Amino acid sequence: KQEVTQIPAALSVPEGENLVLNCSFTDSAIYNLQWFRQDPGKGLTSLLLIQSSQREQTSGRLNASLDKSSGRSTLYIAASQPGDSATYLCAVRGSGNTPLVFGKGTRLSVIA
């Protein structure tokens, strides 16, 4: 059974810092991995999707990497801003039409 772990559970940083969020998964036979953002009281917004054959994806100040063999992904946020404050969730999908399995998320606070 796939399990997804996110470390740290919470993180507080001053504005302008570069930061890394970590995600690990137990079964390396994945189809893809997604990073989502969730603001309080709202649904999830997809940030980046990495296919199993890819090593990384970039969108603006966000960069996500995938090391399938070691069961790890990182989300790198450059020059953090207060507007980046949210919970970041990692989710993996196995092969076939299997459901997304989510981690518990990392709650990020960027202090102005």
Added chain:
Amino acid sequence: EAGVAQSPRYKIIEKRQSVAFWCNPISGHATLYWYQQILGQGPKLLIQFQNNGVVDDSQLPKDRFSAERLKGVDSTLKIQPAKLEDSAVYLCASSWGGEETQYFGPGTRLLVL
């Protein structure tokens, strides 16, 4: 493009009562998902529809939860009777296909007293 719509946004009921949630996916999306997100946890898939057929309902507590997707568009999720542990946010999501990016609605926050 309009996003995924859900209603109601909030619901408070007493245990053993019934409740229903509604979801309207993004136009043209064939796949619809219902997730349960308990406070402090990641979302857990309850049921996945492809058009109006069920693809995966292995984690749906079928003794009290039911869901349908009328004509392959809107969907309703029902709980009858509700238990205290059903207090959670119920998220609806949709996608073009079963393996593509999912778009989430704002969720319905349920409190069972």
